[in-house]
Amino acid sequence: MTERPLLSVRNLEKHYPIKQGILSRQVGAARAVDGISFDIAEGETLGLVGESGCGKSTAATSIIRLEEPTGGEVLFNGRNSAAAKAGETNDVTKFGDAQLKAFRRDAQMIFQDPSSSLDPRMTVGGSVAELLEVHGMTDKKRRRAIVENLLEDVGLSADDYDRYPHEFSGGQKQRIALARALVLNPDLVVADEPVSALDVSIRAEILSLMNDLQEKYGLSMLFISHDLSVIREVSDRVAVMYLGEIVEIGDTEELFSNPQHPYTEALLSAVPRPDPRRKRDDIELKGIVPSPTDPPSGCRFHTRCHRVIQPDEYDLEQSEWRSLLNFRDGVVKGGLDVEATRELLSTGPAETDADAELEAELRREYDLPERLSDRAAERTLGESIDHVVAGEMAEAREVLSSAFVTPCEQEAPSYTDHGDGHRSKCFLTQEGGESLQNRASVRND
Numbered sequence: 225m226t227e228r229p230l231l232s233v234r235n236l237e238k239h240y241p242i243k244q245g246i247l248s249r250q251v252g253a254a255r256a257v258d259g260i261s262f263d264i265a266e267g268e269t270l271g272l273v274g275e276s277g278c279g280k281s282t283a284a285t286s287i288i289r290l291e292e293p294t295g296g297e298v299l300f301n302g303r304n305s306a307a308a309k310a311g312e313t314n315d316v317t318k319f320g321d322a323q324l325k326a327f328r329r330d331a332q333m334i335f336q337d338p339s340s341s342l343d344p345r346m347t348v349g350g351s352v353a354e355l356l357e358v359h360g361m362t363d364k365k366r367r368r369a370i371v372e373n374l375l376e377d378v379g380l381s382a383d384d385y386d387r388y389p390h391e392f393s394g395g396q397k398q399r400i401a402l403a404r405a406l407v408l409n410p411d412l413v414v415a416d417e418p419v420s421a422l423d424v425s426i427r428a429e430i431l432s433l434m435n436d437l438q439e440k441y442g443l444s445m446l447f448i449s450h451d452l453s454v455i456r457e458v459s460d461r462v463a464v465m466y467l468g469e470i471v472e473i474g475d476t477e478e479l480f481s482n483p484q485h486p487y488t489e490a491l492l493s494a495v496p497r498p499d500p501r502r503k504r505d506d507i508e509l510k511g512i513v514p515s516p517t518d519p520p521s522g523c524r525f526h527t528r529c530h531r532v533i534q535p536d537e538y539d540l541e542q543s544e545w546r547s548l549l550n551f552r553d554g555v556v557k558g559g560l561d562v563e564a565t566r567e568l569l570s571t572g573p574a575e576t577d578a579d580a581e582l583e584a585e586l587r588r589e590y591d592l593p594e595r596l597s598d599r600a601a602e603r604t605l606g607e608s609i610d611h612v613v614a615g616e617m618a619e620a621r622e623v624l625s626s627a628f629v630t631p632c633e634q635e636a637p638s639y640t641d642h643g644d645g646h647r648s649k650c651f652l653t654q655e656g657g658e659s660l661q662n663r664a665s666v667r668n669d
């Protein structure tokens with residue numbers, strides 16, 4: 225690793241305004257990327273992983289300045305981007321037109337759909353060579369020679385120069401997109417889900433080609449995927465993103481073998497195992513990713529976390545505590561439709577006790593046992609369910625939101641350093657310094 229990283233992203237933000245009314249007044253913001261920081265060294269691949277909607281693509285397009293970031297810095301030390309020129313900024317977010325043009329040589333992007341970067345009316349060679357022309361190469365023969373060479377480098381043939389995109393398969397089109405990304409000899413390639421749209425049989429070929437090209441061209445890469453197996457294969461380091469934030473970052477093998485954030489742990493538990501007979505505790509990530517327009521308070525993952533912290537006064541099974549918070553949120557945030565549940569039950573046998581049946585159904589719906597293992601918590605839960613059954617929702621909300629509060633929602637955790645650049649953002653490892661592996665494993669049965 226050289227002293228100065230090729231790319232340093234610092235507190236990068238992209239907030240989309242939410243407007244309403246005829247005057248289009250701004251009423252809020254979608255915090256798609258909300259203060260992310262990382263470095264990418266020369267020749268290094270950083271994998272960026274997370275569920276759909278967590279902000280990966282927005283991070284990519286903001287870094288490359290296809291969209292204007294709303295905050296933070298993107299410090300870039302590429303060959304042509306003027307960083308070397310005394311007195312000029314190396315912050316991409318502040319680049320003027322000339323610097324931006326140079327940056328567009330140094331930093332290239334590859335998208336999930338290769339067709340998006342290919343003009344169907346141009347030969348593939350023409351659309352790759354076009355970039356050389358735009359950046360000042362006037363010699364047509366030279367352009368053709370360079371592109372023919374490159375087509376061979378990406379596993380196509382020089383003869384493919386005069387063919388059109390529709391004559392190629394998806395995998396071949398992604399090879400052409402790679403040639404297009406590489407023709408200006410960039411320092412950085414940002415690849416956003418480059419193999420997700422391809423047949424599984426083709427994926428391995430393209431990934432291995434990308435690995436080879438990276439070595440040959442000495443590229444740095446930001447590789448985005450929702451698929452941890454793909455990320456593991458290509459990345460030197462991995463950043464895990466959740467709802468606009470990076471919750472964990474570290475060397476690939478370290479992060480995979482010793483995850484420090486419950487979200488990473490849950491993502492890893494969903495990766496297919498080489499040997500399915502090997503026992504492992506599957507962690508089911510329940511619920512959808514909350515909206516970046518209204519992210520949860522404190523730790524953003526607390527609404528789904530299987531390790532969400534209990535207050536000292538209770539001694540509940542961890543899964544009970546999770547269910548209790550889900551029930552609380554259902555009542556408090558209005559996700560629970562008591563009348564619909566009651567109506568559904570009213571089709572059952574007439575002689576059953578409707579209120580008792582409703583209580584049982586609510587407990588079933590939220591995976592709450594007949595009785596919680598903690599007596600005080602059970603008393604409070606019982607009281608709140610009585611209110612719900614009686615239709616006293618305000619009272620139920622009051623009881624639940626004052627009795628069941630997790631420290632995880634009260635303030636945001638800061639990063640804990642686990643050594644060698646491995647950092648995570650969770651109270652569990654922050655407070656005791658104890659690793660997740662040393663804690664009792666948590667299962668969702």
Ligand SMILES: Nc1ncnc2c1ncn2[C@@H]1O[C@H](COP(=O)(O)OP(=O)(O)OP(=O)(O)O)[C@@H](O)[C@H]1O
Nearest residue numbers: 240254256275276277278279280281282283450516
């Ligand atoms: N132009 C926009 N205006 C408002 N919100 C947006 C806009 N573009 C994206 N978002 C929101 O920002 C969040 C992050 O989206 P983004 O596409 O970056 O996520 P992602 O992790 O790349 O997901 P995917 O893998 O599905 O593309 C989403 O909630 C999305 O709805």
